[in-house]
Amino acid sequence: MLVKRCFASERRLPAKESEACGLFGVMDITGKRFGGEMAISAMKNIKVRGNGLGGGFAVYGLYPEYRDYYALHIMFQNKMAKEQVESYLVENFNIVYDEEIPTNPDVNLFCPPLVWRYFVAPKKKGEEQALSDDDFVVSRVMYINTSIEDACVFSSGKDMGVFKGVGFPEEIAAYFRLAELYAGYLWTAHSRFPTNTPGWWGGAHPFSILDWTVVHNGEISSYGTNRRFLEMHNYYCTLFTDTEVMAYAVDLLMRRQGLPIEVVSRIFAPPLWDLIEHMEEREKKLYSTLRMVYAPLLINGPFTVIVAHQNEMFGLTDRIRLRPITAGAKGDLVFLSSEEAAIRCVCPDLDLAWTPRGGEPVVVRQGSRDHLLSLPESV
Amino acid sequence: MSRFTYLIIGNSAGAVGCIEALREVDGTGTIALISDETRHVYSRALIPYYLEGKIERAGMDYRPPDFYTRHGVTPFLGKEAVGVDFDRKEVELAGGERIGYGKLLLATGGRPFLPPLPGLDRQNVFTFLSLDDVLAIEKALPGVKNAVVLGGGVIGLMAAEVLSKKGLDVCVLELAGRVLAPVVDETASALVEDLFRKNGVKIYTETTIKEIRGAESVEEVRLTDGRTIPAGLLIIAVGVVPRVELVKGTGIRVNRGIVVDQRMQTSVPDVYACGDCAEVYDFAAGHHKLLPLWPNAYAGGRIAGFNMAGRPRKYEWGTGMNATHFFDFYIINAGVNVTGDNADGYEIVSKLAEDRRSYRKFALKAGRIQGFVLAGEVARAGIFLHLMRKAVDVRAFQQELTKSNFGFSDLPDQLRWALLKDDVVLGVV
Amino acid sequence: MNNLNVRFGLRDMFLDGVRPAAALIKYVNINGQSAEIDALDLKHKELNDLLRAVALQGISKVTVKNVFGQRYIGTRLYLPDPEKRLEIRISGNPGNDLGAFLNGHRIIVFGNAQDGVGNTMDDGEIIVHGRAGDIAAMSMRGGKIFIRDNVGYRAAIHMKEYPGKVPVLVIGGTAQDFFGEYMAGGIVILLGLTLKENEPHKAHYIGTGMHGGVIYLRGRVEEYQLGKEVGVRPLDDRDRAVVERYVGEFCAHFGLSAGKILQGEFRKLLPVSKRPYGKIYAY
Amino acid sequence: MYSYLLPEFIVERREDRCIACRVCERQCANDVHAYDPELERMVSRAEACVGCQRCAVLCPTGALLIRPHPAEYRPNSSWTREKLQDLKKQAETGGVILTGSGNDKPYRIYWDHLVLNASQVTNPSIDPLREPMELKTFLGRKPDTLEIDLDNGGVKIESALHPNVPVATPIVFSAMSYGAISYQAFQSLARAAKEAGTLFNTGEGGLPKEMRAAYGGNAIVQCASGRFGVDPEYLNCAAVIEIKIGQGAKPGIGGHLPGEKVSENISVTRMIPRGTDALSPAPQHDIYSIEDLSMLIYALKEATNYEKPVSVKIAAVHNVAAIASGMVRAGADIIAIDGLRGGTGAAPKIIRDNVGIPIELALAAVDKRLREEGIRNKCSILAAGGIRCSADVVKAIALGADAVYIGTAALVAMGCTLCQKCYTGKCNWGICTQDPYLAKRLNPEIAGRRLVNLLHGWSHEIKEMLGGMGINAIESLRGNREHLRGVGLAEWELDVLGVKGAGE
Amino acid sequence: MVLGRVILMGRVLVKPEVCIGCHLCEIWCAVAHSRSKNIIKAFTSEQPKPLPRVIVEERLPLTFALSCRHCAEPDCVFACISGALYKDRETGRVVHDRARCVGCYSCVMACPYGCVLINERERQVLKCDLCTGLDFPYCVSHCPNGALVYEEAADKHGGF
Structure with missing residues (x-):
């Protein structure tokens, strides 16, 4: 476990970051790609939910020409780190293409690192053949992030990418020239309000693992319990953020264990025992069992999370809705955001705007209207 | 002939009240005082105490021996005023001497009423009003075993108590159906009668003396009911009448007493009257009447004094009021005395606590206390007089009045603080 | 990786780049007693600066258009003249804390409102032609709020009243959980007009910790949806009068007819005790 | 009364001195003393005694001695008398054990392990009796730099300044609400603050209307989870507005003012119905996250036209430094940190005694973090919770506080004896009660004067200590760890405090 | 000649x-x-036991001490039949001379404040003498809460 590997004692673990944020996500359920203007304007609208110490975007459908390759976005604090990482990459991957991620030097950001992207395919050897590609990539990303100084892989999925850094989201967007250069069918965005860490580039959000990205708002009171449970399943939490824990939990339950979001949301935000009491026998049994088995993954405390991966995005709040979320729909576009105003300012004539009940996921899937399933429990 | 700024006829409470008030205002005007008694000013109210031996002769003095000199008063003692010339502003003394005045106060007081009884001229028949009376009684006492007191009023009963304590067999005669009838109601009277009886004093009501018998000295009295009672001593205490003969028939208005207005001024300019000789304003009754009581005399004299010195003030202080005690039993009453028939329809709040020998009764009209009697427990009685005088509507707390520890705490907040605050007067007026 | 840490000062997300009121004049159009403000691109403080400025100029009616999330509308209107009343008509989507600490003005929203409508409101009126987010009327202690549609979580939380002030919240639709939580006073009316026939209200924990005030609830609700501090009673004549009065006002604001609404079944939710937690302690 | 408890105190009466004047009887709201007319002497029920010492102090003949009851259970280091008694109480009632005042458990008091410096030879100490010694402190946010216009021959400040509030001495009265404490006690604090040129804190009980004009200028008005007494006038009449998130004595939980204390005046002042429990929820329901705090901070700034500094008060908890940093970023102009030993009118004992961290460590950590992040000057720090004397004040300032809050010390100045029964509402000293018969025992004139005396005394001592260090303005001490050394502290403690060991 | x-x-x-x-x-x-x-x-050995001249009235929570207010125009003095009560012109005090008091209680009847108290055992009255001969009225100097004030001049009027 990480604790054993890197720290003499749990006492020496860095303090968890606590933070709060503004969130936004938009997806075209037909898979049509569009530019970043909506996400950028929406984040600008809820600027006051962040404090300029972190902003970022995740875009899906980003690299159609490299859709079969893992796209690694890596930031380096110095050349030496880059050399180290590259020699490690060469050892473990076939790099089909790499380039510096274009930035706009006119945007004045604080200490931007060198940011590079690599499109790679795993180069598995020996026993590793048994590993899935995904697991192989995860292990290599974990290695870089825990073992190579001054480097950070902040995006490692296919046909998607994360852009983030220290600044307000619109500054990050301008720096990475998102509006000019990119299109995608799903955009999530995050404006960060860390309470305790000074902003650092790697610590900005979205947080990603493979093509899973998480943007999150709130401070999880169950962090210690969740983290220790995940560590037992060989997730190495290196960033000490709630978002990281959420992302690993999603990865564990959805990717590795194959549970659908509808079940995962009940693990994260289970119904209260009071209410389970009043359920029908079958449901009662389901929810009781989920609570029993997955108790360590109950995400306690206030949170709103927007999780995205290929062709899917969902939003969820904690079970007593201590953090806000609003969903909106207009034609094939589905929006999720911390504030309705952020949606309205990019799409004033919504067909629908609704607020789901706490713990009730809004699931947005390509080619489906599953997001409307959350309507009956909404206001 | 000497002439004084202020001249006072009389030498008792009214005179002293006047002198002290004059000197609060006027430090220079000359003051003279005429009295037919030769004594330094003394308190007639103290004679029962003297007789009982509670105080010495010197203790009878109402003011210290230097009272006249300290106040710059020229006393004409042992001189009887026999006439007043209002036009020339002169008083004529017996013997012809005349004294001029700027302002004149008539404070001649009262004299005991003597009913026309056969045998009044026997020895050991006394009244009970002056020091002379009591000195004479004192002299007579050693040879006497029993005494009759004619009159069951305050003075009569006080005399009876003292005589009883002196070891005499005492009998009180009261023409009315009960003692103290003009002062208190039936219940209080009964308490008092009971008290006297328990202390060995006989009380005969609804009877009076038909004849005083005895050789030289009184020996017995025969009553209207036919009984005969032995009496080595007879005290006649059936009331006081104003001494108004000095001005009777002059231009000054005299009713039963000398009529004064609220400034204590008579119908003649620069002539004032106060005390037992005057009919003064009774704030409780709302009209002028005789209030032959010590505090009223003093306060009346005081108001007269201010007015005489040119500082107008009204007399609104007085009403019938008595603080009396018999044996260990105290009674304080003031204002109207509402008896059993309650002819005037007062609202009555009363309580008799026989175990504590305590009786409290308040007569209200439109929520104002018009009169009260406290018998047995009299502490803080002045508060009620105060409420009366201020015409305070007591309805909000009238049930509390009969509490033996009634106090300001029982009043509504605002009233309480108003009463405690506004009065604390202000030097001289 | 630690080298990626940076030290970073403080950027004021509210105030950085706020333009002085004088520079904002182009956003305002004054016409006699009324004014119009175009709030597009205005920051929170800028909009409120303008509102205060027009109020101080004696304007009594302001229309604000293109509102997208600006917060605290009405909050800065504690004016030197306490009698001064402003009517603010908003089209768009006002931001959180609409009318927070509102001090006797009237705000009409043509659109949805977000969280914190009428937060700690003291006096005045807020009328929302749409829905409202969480904690509507939180800690409100005076004035009236009318929401045409639904409200989110914790509506009317800790509303209160005291001699001379009784706040009123009327919600046309339904509410989410913890409705009326901690209520200490005031009148809340929940009409359920957005529910289907016989559809129960979905909120759980209604009136938990309630210790004052009253909720009039139209429509169905199960016993277990109520907090244990709540008692249910039928309406008496006085209650009906109250409901009729405020439903009448509600309908007047939104052009509805009261008759049919009043025919629905109402019940009254009352706290069972003024001291819900009086007995949990060992002294 | 509980059935199985040993009395906590014993009442010893010297019969040869007792004159049965019954003062003790009248002064005891717990009915400990009574006059027995048959015995013709005073008798006592010790089991009701809370040890407040009111009777002993007022006894005109000194006939009373109240002391801890000597009866003991069998000594047991684990199952102490207190634990046993609490257990028995809960067994009898099933309730949450309440207590008042601050944590009384033997946690290390770091003040007592810090020593101060004095000048010797290399620089002179200063005599504050003769020479100027400045304690004036500004509370509020300061800009990083000033833009200055030197045109027109004069110096003109161009920067827009954030509101700051000066205090004459760096000691401010901590939040104690009208309702928790009596009107008289509340007024005493207000009077004293005004006279001494410092601030008092209304707590979450509102500021009675009649006090606003006279005392608003010296008031820190709280806006807490119950929003009691918060209206625009209240906010606008104050010197500072404080958002109360937490309290050192009971971090993370709310408060209940029982309905019987909600008198007419309290009802109007708190703006709640009469006779109803005043329930302060644990959280502010519009603050579930840091950006919500920011929302409320700016709501309050909006409500007061950006004219008042906004303070945010939190309990010192594990990650206090991180939270403080967030608070500053959220727009707080003052951050108040209330430590483990902070007092309260009522708290579950289990919370009071087990939750939170000592103020000394919290303060040092916060000051360090804010300096590391370069935002220390963006706020003032008020340290609270267990400031007992002027040396504690000086040490707090050296650890980075701008000023300190004193609560318990102020109460003691007014007469409090820390009997810890505040929650019963039967404070015999008239401080923590709404019973008018008890409350009037606190004469605001006397108590106000005592508080002013306390401030004068402490301020003078602070000047003496500053003078000794060769410092003549308090700002030169702020955060100045050079003047502190630790004694008897472990390495990690010195690290957190940022202080060298003595002799180092 | 008096002033x-x-x-x-x-x-x-x-x-x-x-x-x-x-x-x-x-x-x-x-x-x-x-x-x-x-x-x-x-209190323990003197006989008769000393008596107070101030009384505390109570109707809880209200309590207040009352004692003679040394009126400018004292009704008790007017009513006194023996001259035992008088207004001392030098000090302004209303003085009670025990030697001359006969216990008639006329003053009790007259005092509007009920502040002339009765000593039942001695059949005399008692009233506040402002602690003549002592430094300061004891009631004031021993009041633990500053509730009693010695008001030197009539125009200040801080209490009741």
């Missing part, structure tokens, strides 16, 4: 809002008027 004006030298007034009903004023008043001036002796 014309009455001087109000002083009196003890109460601030009811801070009177705590402890009755210590009564206790110390009694001590002040005891032979020994020692509180323990006064």
